[in-house]
Amino acid sequence: MPPLPVDLTIREALDLARAQGLERVDAHLTLGHLLQRQRAWLLAHDDERLGAQQSDRWRDWLARRVAGEPLAYILGEKEFFGLHLRVSPQVLVPRPDTETLVDWALDIVRELRTQRPHPDAPLSVVDLGTGSGAIALALAAHGGPLQVTATDASEGALNTVLANAQALGLTVRCVAGHWLSPLAGERFDLIVSNPPYIAEGDPHLAALTHEPISALTAGADGLADLRTLCRQAPDHLHPGGWLVLEHGWDQAAPVAQLMHDAGLTAVGHRRDLGGVLRCTAGKLPET
Numbered sequence: 364m365p366p367l368p369v370d371l372t373i374r375e376a377l378d379l380a381r382a383q384g385l386e387r388v389d390a391h392l393t394l395g396h397l398l399q400r401q402r403a404w405l406l407a408h409d410d411e412r413l414g415a416q417q418s419d420r421w422r423d424w425l426a427r428r429v430a431g432e433p434l435a436y437i438l439g440e441k442e443f444f445g446l447h448l449r450v451s452p453q454v455l456v457p458r459p460d461t462e463t464l465v466d467w468a469l470d471i472v473r474e475l476r477t478q479r480p481h482p483d484a485p486l487s488v489v490d491l492g493t494g495s496g497a498i499a500l501a502l503a504a505h506g507g508p509l510q511v512t513a514t515d516a517s518e519g520a521l522n523t524v525l526a527n528a529q530a531l532g533l534t535v536r537c538v539a540g541h542w543l544s545p546l547a548g549e550r551f552d553l554i555v556s557n558p559p560y561i562a563e564g565d566p567h568l569a570a571l572t573h574e575p576i577s578a579l580t581a582g583a584d585g586l587a588d589l590r591t592l593c594r595q596a597p598d599h600l601h602p603g604g605w606l607v608l609e610h611g612w613d614q615a616a617p618v619a620q621l622m623h624d625a626g627l628t629a630v631g632h633r634r635d636l637g638g639v640l641r642c643t644a645g646k647l648p649e650t
Contacts, residue, residue, distance in 0.1 A: 371418045373398075374409040379422075383429050393424055396438050444501035448527050453519035455575065457497035460635040461557050464609045464642050465501045467633050468555050471605050471644070472506045475552055478603070485510045489549075489599075491542050491556040491592065492516075496524030496535060498555055503533040512536045514545060517575075542588070543595040550601045557609040558588040585611055586618075593621035600647040607644040615640035 371379065373394070380390035391402045397417060398405070413421060424437050435441035435456045441448050443457040444465050450456055468488070476482040485508040490499035493513035503511045513535050515521050521537045528535045538545045543554075563583055582588075589610060596606040606627060610618050615632050622630045627645030635641035 369418060370412050370415045371421065372410055372412050373405055376413060376418070376421050377405075377409070380425055383425055385425065385428055389428070389434065393428065393434060393437065394421065397421060397424070441495070443495075443497045444505070446497075446500055446504060446527075446531060448495050448497055448500070449523060449530070450495050451519070451523060453517060453575065454494040454523050457495060460637070460639075460641055461497065461609055462501075463633055463635045464555060464557060464607055465498055465505075467642055467644060468498075468502055468553060468607050469506055471553055471607065472502070472509070475603070475605075476507070483508060486552040487550075487601075488512070488553045488555065489514065489543075489546065489551045491554065492558050492588075493524055493537075494520050494557075496527050498557060499524065499535050500527055500531060500533055502555070503528075503535055504531065510536075512538060512546070512551075514538045514540055514542065516541045542591055543599050546599060550599055550604070552601055552604045553607070554592075554596050554600060554605070555607045556592055558592060560585045560589060560609070560611045560614060586614065586621075589614070589618055590621055593618070593625045593627075597625050597627065597647055602647055602649045604647050605644055606647075607642060609642050612639045612641070615643055618643040619645075 376394055377390055381387070391405060395402055395405060397420060427437050428434060433456045435450045436452055439449060439451070441450045441457050444462050448457065472486060475486055487510045488502055489512040491514050493499050493515045496513055499511050499513040503509060513524050516539070518539065521539060524535060524537050589608060592608060600606065606622065608618060619630050622643065622645035628648055630643065630645040632640045633642045
C-alpha cells in the first residue's frame, strides 16, 4: 500500500484497517463510532475525508486494536442487556453470555413476587464483584421494584457503577469490599455474581492481558471465589432466597456440589448462548 495522506478518506481508513488484519465488521463499528455515523452512511460516503485529528485518532485506535486491546476499552463503552455502559481497563468487559445469568435472575424475581403477600413490595438483590455494574444495572432496569446493592473491592469499579447508574437514571447502592464481607448482618432475596473463575496459568489468559487479572483468575483450579460465595451465601439469604452464579464451562458439577454442601436446595443449571452450562443456582430452604 502506498503512503497514505495525513487526512484519510473513509475508503482509505477502512483499507488501512483491512491491511492491518482488522475484521470488516469491527472496522465499520469502530470507524462509525469515531465519526458518529451508521455503516450505511460510511459505505455511501467513502470518498469523504476524515480531519487530520480524526485520522490520527483512527491510526491510534487501529494500533491498539491490533495489539489485542478490547474494542470496548477503545470506545469506552459496551452494550449489555440493552444498556449502554461505560467501561474502562479497571473493569471486566461485560460478555453476552452473562445475560444468561440476568435472564435467570429476572425469572427468579418474578417467581418470588408471586409468592409474596404484597407483590409490589421491593425485593432485595445484591450483585457481588459488580465490575462495571452490568448485572446490577440490568436488574435495576428490568426487574421492577428492587433494592439493588452492588459490591466490589475496586474503588475504580464502584466509581464506574455510579457513573453508569447516573447516566441511566437508575438507583444502585454501592458498597466497597470483598464479596459479602462488607454486608455483615444483611440478608437478601437474591444474591448474584459473575466472579473470577479461570484457573491461574490457564493458557487462555494470554488473550486477556488487557483486562484486570483480579477479575479473571481464582486460584489453581478457578474455584476459590466460587467456594467463598457458596460458603458465605446462606448467612446472607432470606429463607427461600436464591444464589445464582456464573462459572466456567467445566465447573457446573463442582459448583453444584458446593451449593449442596452449603445447604442450598433446588440446585440447577442454565446454558449460555453457545449451549454451555454457564450458570448454577440454589435456594435456601424456607425453614
